[in-house]
Each structure stands twice: as C-alpha cells, then as structure tokens.
Amino acid sequence: MTRHAWYSPGRLRTRIAAASGWRLALLLFTGGALSALAMAPVFAWPILIATLALLLWTVDGARRRPKPLRAAFLRGFLFGFGYFLAGMFWLAYAFINRGPEYIPLIPFAVPALAALLAAFWGGAMVAYALLAQRSEWRVLVFAVCIAVFEWLRGHMFGGLPWNLPAYAWPAGGAISQTASWFGVYGLTLLTILTLVSPAVAVGPVFNLKRTMPAMGGIAILLIMFTFGALRLQQPEPGLEPGVRFRIVQSALTQGEKWSANGALLARDRYLDLTASPGLDEVTHVLWPEGALPIYMLEDGATLSLIGEIFADDQVLMAGISRRVVGQEDETYYNSLAVLRYHSGTPRIVGLYDKVLLAPFGESIPFSGLLSAIGFAEFARLQYTPGAGPFVMDLPGAPPVMPLICYEGIFPGFVRAGAPRPAWLFNLSNDAWFGETSGPRQHVNQARYRSIETGLPMIRSASRGVSGVIDAFGRMPVAILPGSDGAHDVDLPRPIGAPLYAFWGDWLFWIISGLVIAGIILQRRKVVGRYLKIPTLNR
Incomplete structure (x- = not known):
C-alpha cells in the first residue's frame, strides 16, 4: 500500500471501519478524549467533525460484525468513556480538597461516573446500529439517537446533563440562540447532525449524492447563525x-x-x-x-x-x-x-x-x-x-x-x-x-x-x-x-x-419522533430480525 493510499479519505474511512482489538479501543478512547476540547473553556468545536466521523465509521463497521449490537455498544462506550473522563477529570479536585482520607476514592469514583455516563453513548450506538439505513442520510438517525440518549442521561437516575454536545457553542453567541426554540437537547441534535454530516461525503471517488447531507449541514449552520445574529440585534430590555x-x-x-x-x-x-x-x-x-x-x-x-x-x-x-x-x-x-x-x-x-x-x-x-x-x-x-x-x-x-x-x-x-x-x-x-x-x-x-x-x-x-x-x-x-x-x-x-x-422539549421530541417513526417503518424487517417481531408478508 502506498503512503498516498493510506491518507486518501476513502481508504482511511475503510481502514477505520475495519479496525478491531486494542488499536480500535485506543483510537475510540482518544477520539472521545479529544472531543472534550469542544467544551469550555477551549470551544474547539471543529474537532468534533473529525471525532464524530471516527465514531460513525467505527459503528458502521460494527454493523458488519457477527454480534453487531454488542460491538456497537462497546464502540460507543469507549468513545463516551474517553469523552467524560477527559471532560470531567476536575471532579478529582473535590476529593483532594475534602481531605487526604478521600483521595483513595478518586480512582474509583471518577472513572465509575465516566463509565455510567458513557453507557448512554453505548446505548445510542446500539439504537443507531439497529435503526440506521444504508444511505448517506443515516447521519440523521445517528444525530437523533445521540440526542435522545443525551436526554435520557439528563433525566435518568437523577440526571447529569453535563457537557451536552450543544455546549460546544459559547453561550451568548449567535448559534447558541437556537436554544431559545429547541432547548439544549434540540441544539444537541442539530449540532451532531451538522458536524457529522461531512463524514458520509468521504468515499473512494466523488459522489454528488453523498455530499447532500454535508451541504444540508452547512445550510442548517447558516440558518442557525443567521437566526441567532438577528435575535441578538433586538433592543436591550433595560435595567x-x-x-x-x-x-x-x-x-x-x-x-x-x-x-x-x-x-x-x-x-x-x-x-x-x-x-x-x-x-x-x-x-x-x-x-x-x-x-x-x-x-x-x-x-x-x-x-x-x-x-x-x-x-x-x-x-x-x-x-x-x-x-x-x-x-x-x-x-x-x-x-x-x-x-x-x-x-x-x-x-x-x-x-x-x-x-x-x-x-x-x-x-x-x-x-x-x-x-x-x-x-x-x-x-x-x-x-x-x-x-x-x-x-x-x-x-x-x-x-x-x-x-x-x-x-x-x-x-x-x-x-x-x-x-x-x-x-x-x-x-x-x-x-x-x-x-x-x-x-x-x-x-x-x-x-x-x-x-x-x-x-x-x-x-x-x-x-x-x-x-x-x-x-x-x-x-x-x-x-x-x-x-x-x-x-x-x-x-x-x-x-x-x-x-x-412554553413548549419545553416538545419540539425536540416531535422532530426525533418523526425521524424514528419513519426509520422504523422503512426498516421494519431489519428491526424485526433483531427483535424477532413478525412482519406481514406482502
């Protein structure tokens, strides 16, 4: 294999999708950890374009494994574990500040919390592997699955909605104003969708059809930015x-x-x-x-x-x-x-x-x-x-x-x-x-x-x-x-x-529900095969 072939985008996607073993685990953990740089105070949100592509490609590869749902869960979990461990390492300082007798708890409490939160990303990837179609529009399912499981993370077991993907946008900026309509869970869905959409455009040869989600993602970003910029032009309400x-x-x-x-x-x-x-x-x-x-x-x-x-x-x-x-x-x-x-x-x-x-x-x-x-x-x-x-x-x-x-x-x-x-x-x-x-x-x-x-x-x-x-x-x-x-x-x-x-998360759930319902109707035979649900013969 030539050096040029390794760095060609299509070949890189193929190699990542086929990766396995400890190299894959290290790659996913590192990708998740780097994703934490998208949060405050760095706000390096462009890094999510690469790391979310990594996650998408590896889970696409998991769907071809003998046990696709288990493989999808492990890949989502490893990515999430790196993300939450790197993004919330500072919790260790609370144990240090509490006293030396609490320091021995750090190696247990902090990774345990990161693992609990990472399980939601594992669950999201199981849902994606189960529901996603083979077309380039699978990125929409990918975004909805992550956003829904992030909502669950913010509500189950008391909830801990820390470092939601929406928070990659600095509060008070133009794009953050989208939360005035959709809330942070809706903004999380739009953030994942727009930043992961370029991943499906990558292939061995140029294909206009594959670029459609990426162009749609750019259009959504422009709409969010324009809406936010106009909202910020409103008159000051005074004191x-x-x-x-x-x-x-x-x-x-x-x-x-x-x-x-x-x-x-x-x-x-x-x-x-x-x-x-x-x-x-x-x-x-x-x-x-x-x-x-x-x-x-x-x-x-x-x-x-x-x-x-x-x-x-x-x-x-x-x-x-x-x-x-x-x-x-x-x-x-x-x-x-x-x-x-x-x-x-x-x-x-x-x-x-x-x-x-x-x-x-x-x-x-x-x-x-x-x-x-x-x-x-x-x-x-x-x-x-x-x-x-x-x-x-x-x-x-x-x-x-x-x-x-x-x-x-x-x-x-x-x-x-x-x-x-x-x-x-x-x-x-x-x-x-x-x-x-x-x-x-x-x-x-x-x-x-x-x-x-x-x-x-x-x-x-x-x-x-x-x-x-x-x-x-x-x-x-x-x-x-x-x-x-x-x-x-x-x-x-x-x-x-x-x-x-007024609406709370209802707009988010309406959009997510329509996507999920449409995919289930389209993919009912695949869902039935995994869940052993009988389907009607036509």
Whole structure:
C-alpha cells in the first residue's frame, strides 16, 4: 500500500471501519478524549467533525460484525468513556480538597461516573446500529439517537446533563440562540447532525449524492447563525429601577476556609468585602454557596456583626448550610437564606433548600457499600433535598428563582417554577474544583438557562465565574475566578418568554419522533430480525 493510499479519505474511512482489538479501543478512547476540547473553556468545536466521523465509521463497521449490537455498544462506550473522563477529570479536585482520607476514592469514583455516563453513548450506538439505513442520510438517525440518549442521561437516575454536545457553542453567541426554540437537547441534535454530516461525503471517488447531507449541514449552520445574529440585534430590555446588587467574591480556597481558623478567616473576609465603600447605595448583598463554613443561622455573633454594617431594609442573600435537629437525628440542607435587616436585627424573609443534590458531594450513591468497605464517615455526610423549585418573592426586588450550584444545568428544572420569575439567581461554590475547566464549563451551561427562558441571571460563585448574564446569555459583567472584591451591578430586565419557555422539549421530541417513526417503518424487517417481531408478508 502506498503512503498516498493510506491518507486518501476513502481508504482511511475503510481502514477505520475495519479496525478491531486494542488499536480500535485506543483510537475510540482518544477520539472521545479529544472531543472534550469542544467544551469550555477551549470551544474547539471543529474537532468534533473529525471525532464524530471516527465514531460513525467505527459503528458502521460494527454493523458488519457477527454480534453487531454488542460491538456497537462497546464502540460507543469507549468513545463516551474517553469523552467524560477527559471532560470531567476536575471532579478529582473535590476529593483532594475534602481531605487526604478521600483521595483513595478518586480512582474509583471518577472513572465509575465516566463509565455510567458513557453507557448512554453505548446505548445510542446500539439504537443507531439497529435503526440506521444504508444511505448517506443515516447521519440523521445517528444525530437523533445521540440526542435522545443525551436526554435520557439528563433525566435518568437523577440526571447529569453535563457537557451536552450543544455546549460546544459559547453561550451568548449567535448559534447558541437556537436554544431559545429547541432547548439544549434540540441544539444537541442539530449540532451532531451538522458536524457529522461531512463524514458520509468521504468515499473512494466523488459522489454528488453523498455530499447532500454535508451541504444540508452547512445550510442548517447558516440558518442557525443567521437566526441567532438577528435575535441578538433586538433592543436591550433595560435595567430594573431601584435595584442594586453587590456580588461579594472571595479568593479563599477550600483549604483556607476549612483550616483551623478558617471560619473566622472566612467571616472576616466576607464582612470586610461587604462593607467596602458604596454599600449605602446597594439594596441586596449576594454571597455565594457555602460562603462561611459554619451554620450561620445558629451563629448569633456572625448575624450581629452583619447587622452592624447593614442599613435598615438592606437584604443579604447568602448560601448557607443549615441543620434541623430532631429527637434522634439531625437533617442537613444546602440552602439560600434571605435576611432583611432592620435596626441591626435580621429577619428571615426567604428560605430555599437545594433540591438536586450533587452525587458524592451532597448525596452519596451506594452509601451502604462505602460504609462496608471502611468509608462510613464519608457515606454519613449527606444533605436532604428540598421540597422543590419555586419562585421567591423578595423585598425590594422582582421575584426570583434560586438555583444552587448545578441546579443551573437542568433546563426542565428551571421551567418547573411557576409563576414566571423576573430573574434567576445561581449561587455556587466552584472552589471545590480548583483552577480547572470545571468552573468555566459550569458558567457556560448556566448561561443557556437565560437563553431558554428569556430571563437574566445573577451569578455568585466562590472561585468561579460570577457576574451578570442577560436574557440572551451574554455576560456583560464577568468576575473571573480567583478575584477578591465587592462588585456592584444592576439587574437587567427579562424579555418576552421564547418558544422553549412554553413548549419545553416538545419540539425536540416531535422532530426525533418523526425521524424514528419513519426509520422504523422503512426498516421494519431489519428491526424485526433483531427483535424477532413478525412482519406481514406482502
């Protein structure tokens, strides 16, 4: 074989489709890992054109194996395992920051989570192998299968819709505006379809018919870009009058906060930053999730010190840990407390308990097994979920929907609150994840909630990206990780609710359902052969 023949696109596709053994496993794992570069903060989305082609070609090859469905699952799983392990490696920092006794869990917990998420990509490739026709339009089935299984990943077992393919587009940009119609799952479908479509144009000789999906993909990208660019030309909705927020951002690390004198250090730092000049012009002070490593509502001295610097009717919105002591046990909550001060005395005017708890951080999967192998203390430290999302009435500000930490990555959760709020408040403690890509991925995903709902967001994230997000997902004020200070910002107004705010994922499901139904009707004999479904003789 000549060197030229190896690098010809058609021969390369044939060789990849026929690959097997450890070389194939390494190729798929590496392709998945490289795909993580499409996410924040790199946003190297063109790499998905190559890596998705790799996945498509290898699964096409699996369909010619003696056990095609098993081969398809393994290939999708290996690709997904590389993708999630590379894209979520930063979870290891949470175990390191929690203490040396938790470090031995890293080789088990992080790969186990990546494997669980990768199983959905394996399932998607099984569905593709089962349903796809032989024509070049099989890319449509490929995109729908991945998007449907990504929806399942975002909902089953509590859901973890982290690093959906749609997030390859920076929030606030033109293409991201497509989520205002279809949501991130619909945008995931369109992203996969447009970026994988060139793969079927590759062949030994030029064939105009094979280029049709690629040309269709380019047309879809142009339509999305044009729609988004026009949407971003809408007039600015303006600012809410009489509302001025102070976002307090501390550069304290988790190690400093949880050191021997960490509680006093954190309290003094937040009090000093809160009392920075200009406080008298502020209506609401915002502290992030887990600002102080204490049960603040039980600490009279801390509440008194806050009262000394607050004027009458000023409001503190702070992320806190709280506990309810019963006769036999204690219940712990990750909460947002809204305190209104008058004559130095606080009154709780709002309280929200986090509903969606982070696995291994706030809820412990397989806690019984962990206790049995010697991690009983680790398994015991669990929060209790709150009753559900709701819209909170605030003194001196429009109604708000709180989102604590990764609640902001769930589109359906944001839509669950009723009536419609005027803004979203996302508070987080991204200090757990160090100087990694995790906090950047987090803020990009949270910004999509503003695009989907037409609501502005104020974000307060300890050692994460804080600031102001407008109703289009743009971030006119961005406070970078590691900064230390008080930042006074105004609240943008919402815009009219976009289509997704009314329909949710229904448009996505209508499109996916039509594609799947059409393919099943076309391929009923093939489906029947795999599933042993009798077909009518004509």
